[in-house]
Amino acid sequence: MKIYHAVRNRNLLFLTITLILTSCQTVPSGKEAQDAAYPGRAAALYIDPTKTIFPLDNYPQIVDKWLPAGPDSNTPLMDEATQQKYFAALKTRYFGLGRDENSPWNATYIASVLKKGPETVRDASVSQLLSDKKVLWGQNFRPHSTRWKSEVRGNADTEISHDYHPAHRAIAIRESLVRVLPTDDPAFDDYRLAGQGYPFDNLQMSSIRPGVPVYILTTSRDERWKYVRTPTVTGWVHSEDVASVSQGFVTDWVGMANRNLGAIIRDSVSVADGGRFFFTARPGTILPFRKLRHGIFQVAVPAQGRGEGAERHWVTLDDQAFVPMPWQMVPGHLATLLRTMGDRPYGWGNDYFHNDCSAELRSLLMPFGIFLPRNSAAQIQSAARVVDLSKEDVDARLAYLRDHGKPFRTLIYIPGHIMLYIGNTVMNGQNVPMTYQDLWGLRPKNGKSRSIVGGSVFFPLLAAYPEDPDLVSLAGKTQFKLGFIE
Template sequence: MSRSHFGLVLALLWLAWFAGCAPKSPHLLETSTQIAPFLKQVSGPLPKTQEKRLYADFLARYYRPWQLDELDTTAETASWAVRHYAGKALFAENRRPLPKARFDAWVENADYEAFNTLKRHAIVVHPTSLRLFPTRRPIFYDPSLPGEGYPFDYNQNSAIKACTPLIVSHLSRDGGWAFVQSPFALGWLPVRDIAFVSEKQIETIMRLPKLAVLKEYIPVYDGRQNFLFYAKMATLFPWAGEEEGFYKILVPQKEGGSLSLSRSLLPKAWASAMPLEMKRENVGRVASQLLGEPYGWGGMAEDRDCSAMTRDFFAPFGIWLPRNSKAQAKAGKAIDLQTLSAKEKERIILKEAVPFRTLLYLPGHIMLYVGKQEGRAYAMHNIWGIRTGNGGRYIVGKAVITDLWLGENLPEADKASLLIERIRSMNIVVEF
């Protein structure tokens, strides 16, 4: 053997020995986007009487804006964001302090003195964003701080889907924005994204059965196959009939300032009649569309945050949830866990929680319990990140399945901030 070959062999042997003896880096964050291992823990379908009752409640809440003669709140409540953010150190999209003159102009344009003077029913004609101030510009806290900056735009209230019913309070001074009450939140929408509806159109839409989109981000066309918008899962359409392989649906379009209903087709593989039966294959079908989606604070970039994910999980089954996590934690039967140790919390969750029907709440975050594996409780949730000991974040940034001890092996993790440590309650949204 030549000297060069001998040296190469020695080097390879040394590398093999070193690799075998060197400490292995632990797999620090165990996350998954595979729902299949948990589907065997899905309970049987709901009794038809309960399914019918829940769906009736869903429709009543969904169509509530069209049952109102005016917004059922006050100008003071509607303008809370003005008082909340006034005087705070705010930052703009360029990471520089937000000019006070810009903020003041937004407030003046909002014209809350005109609150509840228009009082007209409307509908969302394509997906958009509900804003706290009448502007698309963002509001950030200091982007140099952990957990601040993009995507945490505090002007973003919620994403809002096409076909969503509205009642309009008034328009901004410049006429470009409408202050609205949707089924789940108040805020500002661009006037170009809404259309005013007649009482006859309301009657038609409410009378027809509903289809829920079960596939993420599908293209929607008008009756002449002109593209209109992309619809996310849990978008609802009025169902006007069927033909081979397709549902006939009504889609909203705008003519002038008013609604025009266009007939279109939706592949049957992309949607289902509501309420969807809450059985194993349907639970898997819905959950698999939500998993892996990037985290989107308040619906930023048309992605979901934690409470939007849980809301859209339950919606196709005809089960209503409020928009924010704190309100969702009060749905159904709530069980207080905050005085218990981490191990006691998990013990009760494993004993009492019903997979795919139970929410786990901690301040600022909510998760869907999906069952257990090897003695641990697992949840499906859209999460931004794990808090670290230095006040920073280890970014997850998407919808995943994890146990409740996520980050326990992460050396820099703040152990007091693990999910299990911070859980305050669980609530069984749907009981038998």
């Protein structure tokens, strides 16, 4: 029923208000519902029997609280030589054409990928997710049908050549979600269970930013999808989101990137020039540039050409949106990024182009020239030094982090999740480690519900949370590892 119709008819308006008031009388308030379902949890906002909202009132989400301005904001957290070492490694992953460099444009590297049979992973996903026994739920709260499974399976069943073809090189010309299977339809596990259903779409893997080199492994039967190898993941993207590249384009783009490479440092930058919109760019987007004058850059962007391949265009961006890499790693620059990245919704596998835990850290550290793999387990393994505290109790874990953690250079890994240590703070008279992380939620000991945070936050690591002592501490999981970027 639409309210503006009711405004034109007094009788209908009266009936509408009466129905609303009547329905309100039959539904308990959020607090009443919460008290009934979760006695003693009056601080949280009740959603349904499996979900509450975790209250963040005790944890200020103001960047200046955790990274105050002042002389220390310009103190380097990493020396220039170390930053350059990481930056060189990052460029090899994207643009390296040498024998031991793993760019999707590198013939030697792609030949080794093809030799291993990339269809094995693709076919395993098809078998696992589309089996007759597997129940997957759609956005309409109904299980996907056998027909749906058959159509997706058939669309993915195309040949992958084991021979390298230069014509299969391409570049992302806009943001693109990377899917496990060639379909936009979500596929959830049982939404009635805590920790399942939205936002955990089994088919959402990641996203790629504009300007990312890719190698096309195959095309779906309906030609709407490309199965691509990227610097971080392999999966399906929309065909219109990538454009093939010639040898001349590759030579030109790699040469520019090796001379001057920069990064987007503001969220949702509209990249356009001369009335033509190219794409939306977010932190984590890296592009070659040439400088025009102080604070203004002419940035190279890829676009679909009039023919079948990509062509280069130039757009102008200022230093509020774009900076040369590697950006000096100082607290002030981190604060700039956190002001634009913080307080954003959680996006499982980059769904809706929001970040999850590992994507948030990738995007945050990218402007500083630091490359991180896509998922949390790979990120902790990539650290220069790892300290495994899994056998220690919670208090010992927190004490080690407080005493030995390096702010903004220490990754904290627990199963399926990763965080960034930013320093210590005093809470209720206790010195506790503080983190920045993109977190969906916390679970109680019985695992039957979730207390949802649902976004990127500053959050302390505590042995127990006073808002609900029944919640399992993030420092109390089966594994607890620290990875040092050094």
